[in-house]
Amino acid sequence: MLELRNLTRTLGDFVLAGVNLEVGAGEYFILLGPSGVGKTVLLELVAGLLRPSRGAIYWQGRDISRLPPEARGFSLLYQDYALFPHLNVAGNIAYSLRCRGVSRREAQGRVQDLARRLGVTELLDRFPATLSGGEQQRVALARALAPEPALLLLDEPLSALDPNMRLSLRRELKRAHQETGAAFLHVTHDPEEALYLGDRVGVMLERTIRQVGTPEEIFRRPSDLAVGEFLGMKNILPVTTAQAGICRVGAVEFHVAAAGAGTTQLWIKPEEILLSAEPFASSARNQFPGQVVDWEPLGMLLAVQVDLGECRLVSLITHESFSGLDLARGRSIFVTFKSSAVHCF
Amino acid sequence: MEKPHGTAVSSGSGGGFWFHLVFTLLGSLLLLFVAAPLLGLFFATSGADLVAAAADPEITAAIGRSLVIAMVATMVCSLLGIPLAYLLARKFFPGKALVLALIDLPVIIPHTAAGIALLAVLGRKTLAGGFLAKFGLAILSSPLGIGLAMAFVSLPFLVNAAREGFLAVPERLEKAARTLGASPWRVFWTISLRMAWRPVLTGMTMMWARGISEFGAVVIIAYHPMTATVKLFSLFNDYGLKQSRPAAVLLVLVCVVIFIVLRLLARTGGKGRTRDA
Numbered sequence: 001m002l003e004l005r006n007l008t009r010t011l012g013d014f015v016l017a018g019v020n021l022e023v024g025a026g027e028y029f030i031l032l033g034p035s036g037v038g039k040t041v042l043l044e045l046v047a048g049l050l051r052p053s054r055g056a057i058y059w060q061g062r063d064i065s066r067l068p069p070e071a072r073g074f075s076l077l078y079q080d081y082a083l084f085p086h087l088n089v090a091g092n093i094a095y096s097l098r099c100r101g102v103s104r105r106e107a108q109g110r111v112q113d114l115a116r117r118l119g120v121t122e123l124l125d126r127f128p129a130t131l132s133g134g135e136q137q138r139v140a141l142a143r144a145l146a147p148e149p150a151l152l153l154l155d156e157p158l159s160a161l162d163p164n165m166r167l168s169l170r171r172e173l174k175r176a177h178q179e180t181g182a183a184f185l186h187v188t189h190d191p192e193e194a195l196y197l198g199d200r201v202g203v204m205l206e207r208t209i210r211q212v213g214t215p216e217e218i219f220r221r222p223s224d225l226a227v228g229e230f231l232g233m234k235n236i237l238p239v240t241t242a243q244a245g246i247c248r249v250g251a252v253e254f255h256v257a258a259a260g261a262g263t264t265q266l267w268i269k270p271e272e273i274l275l276s277a278e279p280f281a282s283s284a285r286n287q288f289p290g291q292v293v294d295w296e297p298l299g300m301l302l303a304v305q306v307d308l309g310e311c312r313l314v315s316l317i318t319h320e321s322f323s324g325l326d327l328a329r330g331r332s333i334f335v336t337f338k339s340s341a342v343h344c345f
Numbered sequence: 346m347e348k349p350h351g352t353a354v355s356s357g358s359g360g361g362f363w364f365h366l367v368f369t370l371l372g373s374l375l376l377l378f379v380a381a382p383l384l385g386l387f388f389a390t391s392g393a394d395l396v397a398a399a400a401d402p403e404i405t406a407a408i409g410r411s412l413v414i415a416m417v418a419t420m421v422c423s424l425l426g427i428p429l430a431y432l433l434a435r436k437f438f439p440g441k442a443l444v445l446a447l448i449d450l451p452v453i454i455p456h457t458a459a460g461i462a463l464l465a466v467l468g469r470k471t472l473a474g475g476f477l478a479k480f481g482l483a484i485l486s487s488p489l490g491i492g493l494a495m496a497f498v499s500l501p502f503l504v505n506a507a508r509e510g511f512l513a514v515p516e517r518l519e520k521a522a523r524t525l526g527a528s529p530w531r532v533f534w535t536i537s538l539r540m541a542w543r544p545v546l547t548g549m550t551m552m553w554a555r556g557i558s559e560f561g562a563v564v565i566i567a568y569h570p571m572t573a574t575v576k577l578f579s580l581f582n583d584y585g586l587k588q589s590r591p592a593a594v595l596l597v598l599v600c601v602v603i604f605i606v607l608r609l610l611a612r613t614g615g616k617g618r619t620r621d622a
Binding site: 044047048049068069070072073074075076078080082084085086095096099100143144146147153 | 515517518520521522523524525526527528531535536539540
């Protein structure tokens with residue numbers, strides 16, 4: 001439905017380079033990447049607020065690269081809401097309808113309907129400056145949905161909100177997507193949003209799209225080290241040599257289940273690494289001596305960093321295990337994990 | 346944590362006593378310098394003289410002429426200057442610094458020189474002047490010439506104030522409006538100008554007031570028909586201080602009243618918004 005072909009835009013020193021992307025009808029597509037890689041530029045190109053330097057944008061098979069934004073009709077939801085401060089909430093939501101020449105009465109009905117759906121009915125007479133961040137973003141969402149866009153563009157819509165509000169608005173976005181049937185192109189730096197909302201995810205690094213797939217695919221098989229690291233995955237190791245059943249990282253030999261000649265990286269889930277004060281016999285094929293480097297809290301768990309000489313591994317353990325093991329920096333320790341815990345790619 | 350912070354503040358304000366006193370005194374002197382002549386002007390003029398001046402058809406005609414011509418000049422310049430101010434607030438182009446400097450130039454050059462420059466370009470014997478003459482329009486000693494002189498020296502106030510106003514409107518709002526289906530024209534009308542109307546109106550007021558009070562450029566181009574300032578000058582020349590003072594008071598009063606009314610208009614508009622908001 002939406003297709004970007006070799007989309008390129010130069011802005012001073014900044015270059016968005018050759019982006020190819022397809023978003024299907026009614027799809028929730030998440031564009032995931034750190035700040036400064038050109039996600040906003042990409043959205044503004046799709047919206048028509050910027051013209052591409054090279055490449056083209058197709059919508060339903062038609063080249064719309066030269067069409068002005070008002071003729072494309074893709075609403076854009078900004079991180080800072082961008083509500084019109086001189087209009088009250090009702091006026092903000094009705095703005096697009098008035099642009100389309102919808103009569104005042106008809107617009108009012110539509111505004112009421114949208115306000116009810118997004119739970120902002122009580123706010124209709126208020127002005128944006130008096131609203132909380134969450135309320136503002138709900139109003140902005142209602143305003144963006146008012147013209148019934150076939151494609152909604154969302155630029156970090158949850159990033160400015162506090163954690164509770166973020167969760168509730170995230171649900172709201174999911175619901176809005178299901179109810180409207182519109183395609184959503186949502187830009188974020190938060191992998192969790194991708195997991196929760198995305199039908200498909202594109203990972204954007206260094207000003208172009210590196211990998212596209214379902215959230216499961218992306219998180220199970222990052223296309224390369226940089227993508228994996230951006231997703232916050234721990235224990236991604238570059239493989240020096242690989243043969244059937246064995247991958248070496250320097251001098252450390254890892255037993256792997258699904259093996260691989262041709263494996264260039266492996267990933268060991270931190271939750272699946274056991275720590276023990278002494279070596280022990282078990283069915284787990286991988287056991288290495290190491291030294292505790294450091295630890296930090298990670299949610300309810302502790303991430304303990306262990307140095308194996310050639311590489312470092314992170315193990316996730318509970319606070320109880322931590323005090324049971326009596327860990328200290330520099331202490332000798334053993335790490336143990338099954339060969340099936342090692343993912344090759 | 347709190348205590349040392351508190352002490353720092355109180356010792357700071359203690360040490361600031363003399364500082365604030367001296368600065369207040371210095372500032373007051375300057376304010377006095379502005380207020381004293383104006384107040385003196387009012388107190389030295391009897392009500393009867395003022396009524397007599399207000400009844401003098403020549404004086405009222407001159408004041409009326411100044412008000413109307415300056416108003417028309419402001420309107421015409423707004424039509425040209427507000428779009429320019431918007432472009433200067435939004436666009437980057439080579440030579441922009443030069444354009445900005447050019448806009449400010451009329452403020453700093455001597456206004457009599459500005460009048461002479463205008464005459465040199467638009468006078469009867471010039472190309473442009475000859476063109477105007479074909480339509481029966483003359484610059485010298487005409488309301489048109491007076492309006493041009495007023496506009497030339499006062500338009501920087503309009504353009505700069507409007508530009509500041511547009512700069513304060515986040516561009517993101519305009520972009521959001523575009524994606525909601527508004528054309529650039531509609532965005533300008535419903536977002537940019539709608540949000541910046543207060544500084545724009547302030548700029549127009551300043552331009553109007555500055556136009557009314559212009560003398561140097563006007564007197565070069567037209568001694569007759571007389572504007573208020575030229576009339577004042579001729580009264581002073583012909584009859585001296587005592588005779589010209591009531592007319593001066595009248596003109597100052599007119600300017601101050603316009604100024605206050607429009608300021609209040611802009612202020613209450615703004616206040617209403619914040620109260621709503």
